[in-house]
Amino acid sequence: MADVPPNQNQAPAEQPPAGEGEEGPLYLGDEAAEDNDDEAFIDLDDPENQVEEIDAPPAGSGAGADGQAQPEDEEEEEPQGEFPVAKEPVRDDAVFTWAAAENQPLHTVAAHPSKPSIVAVGGEAEHITVLDVSRRAGASSSPAIFDKHAHTDTITQLTFSPDGAMLASGSMDCTVKLWDTTTYSLLHTLEDLAGEVEFLLWHPSSKVLLGGGADAQCLLWNVAKGAVAQYFVGHRGPVTCGAWAMDVKKVLTGSNDGTLMLFNPKTGECDAAISKDLSTVKAGVTCVAAANKAADLFVAGCEDGSLHVVSAAKSKVMKSLDDIHEQAVEAISFSDLSGNVGLFATCSCDCKVVVWASHDFTVRSVTRCGEGVTRLLWANELLIAGCTDGDTRVWDGRVAAGEPRTALMGHRQLVLGLALAADGSHVFSVADDGTAKAFVKARYTLDEPSIAQAAVKEATEKAHALGGIPPPQAAAADDDEEA
Incomplete structure (x- = not known):
């Protein structure tokens, strides 16, 4: 994550003229997997697709696509920015809170794809904990249905398989582990990487x-076999992110x-290595997302704040968006809004959250929220952002600008992970303060009164009660009776 500036009081949001979309956003899903399963993917039972150890690049060799040894990365400098110190939140909006051992920071959270109350968390305690948030505090049984010291270093990645049958965990100890979600027994330990695990991504199948x-x-x-099916070789630095094309053929x-590299998952061959027209300072790529099925486009974000629209069909950058963000792009998230307007954020x-039109990649709105934003996701029309002050802010993404609709409070330090329950009933968050929290839908849905307004009303009524002065509505009623 990029350096985080001290808290800022920013100017009001900028609202460029809204554009109109032509098609809704598209997502990697089961349909794509089913439609293309035969032709777009490798035969997993074919022994030819199993890579022998002798065929793999030597661990830690840093070999590039040409097989030549690459120079070792220079030692990274310590970040110069300062993270906000722990704060006491104004209130705690969470309906569920769980704390890691000794409040060690939690780095990752994953929601079960079909069980809305099940969520997995992990972090510096090296434990994987699977929680059932329907078990409230004070219940006779523990909310932790699985808790295990699973790795020997910080857990940075957790992700459930789309069918919910497995949980994958990745760690700074360089291993990936696969867990059966029926019993949470360990199925496989994958030790093929020689560096920290940077990202994990399931195929829709x-x-x-x-x-x-x-x-x-x-x-x-x-x-199923716990074996390498394909190596993708060519990068000369940490591979930080990945995305399947919508048809899962690339x-x-x-x-x-x-650099960005486009691979064929059947053969492992690199179809394109893209560096031209990316960041002029060759800034690292931080995140990628599939953008449009028809045009086979991706959006990539970089450490210098630039964004790039990449065509898989043409193997080149089609458009660069380098004058909006001033620091590293932390996340790219496409909405699932129905209708003609497709959006991504x-x-x-x-401290900026930017909403874009996905049909022409123009800015719809720029919101300065006064805090660094580390995580981002959509819940229908809602845009939900985890921030460095520990709050999770919520906007109507269709008109995201200015003050958020509400802020979900409770964490004392920066939010490091966000996830949405399968049915949208909860937003789950984990933070540097070592806590995992669940916020119920009623706290952030557009169908409910503003939580901020409700909090002000509650505080006002309490103040009147303490002062022996009736709240405004009661005083008005008394005046009517006297009249």
Whole structure:
């Protein structure tokens, strides 16, 4: 994550003229997997697709696409920015709170794809904990249905398979582990990476798992066999992110070396290595997302705040958006809004949340929220952002501008992970303060009165009660009686 500036009081939001979309956003889903399962993907039972150890690049060799040894990465400098110190929240809006051992920071959270109350969390305690948030505080049984010291270093990645049958965990100890979600027994330990696990991404079929490491490797695992199905070779720095094309026939990976690479998952061949027209300073790629099915487009974000629209069909950058964000792009999230207007949003520790039209990649709104934004997701029309002050802010993403509709409070330090329950009933968050929280839908849905307004009303009524003065509505009623 990029350096985080001290708290700022920013100017009001800028609202560029709204554009009109032509098609709604599209998502990687089961339909794409089913439609293309035969032709677009490798035969996982074919022994030819199993890569022998002798075929793999030597661990930590840093070999590029040409097989030549690459220079070792220079030692990274310590971040110069300052994270906000712990604060006491004005209130705690969470309906569920769980704390890690010794309040060690939690780095990742994953919601079960079909069980709305089940969520997995992990972090610096090296434990995987699976929680059932329907078990409230004071219940006879613990909310933790699984808790295990699973890794030997910080857990940075947790993700359930789309069918919910497995949970994958990735760690700074360089291993990936696969867990059966029926019993939460360990199925496989994957030790093929020689660097910290940077990202994990399931294929929609749940048959294979994509992962990138700090050792410049990107791998595809057959999860049933616990074996490597494909190596994707060519990056010269940590592979930080990846995304499947909408038809799952291609996969795009991004690296700290400032390049994007388009791979064929069947053969492992690199169809395109894209560096031209990306960041002029060759800033590392921080995040990627599939953008449009018809045009086969991706959006990539970089450490210098630039965004780039990439065509898989043409293997080049189609458009660069480099004058909006001033710090690293932390997340890109496409909405699932129905109708003609497709939207996506980006966030950064420059305190901006930007909403874009996905049909022409023009800015719809720029919101300065006064805090760095670390995580971002959509819940229908709602845009939900995790911030460095510990609050999770909520806007109507269709008109996201100015003050948020509400802020979900409770964390004392920056939010490091967000997830949405399968049915949208809860937003889950984890933070640097070592707590995991669940916020119920009524706290952030557009159908309910503003939580901020409700809090002001509650505080006003309490103040009147303490002072022996009736609240305004009661005083008005008394005046009517006297009249």
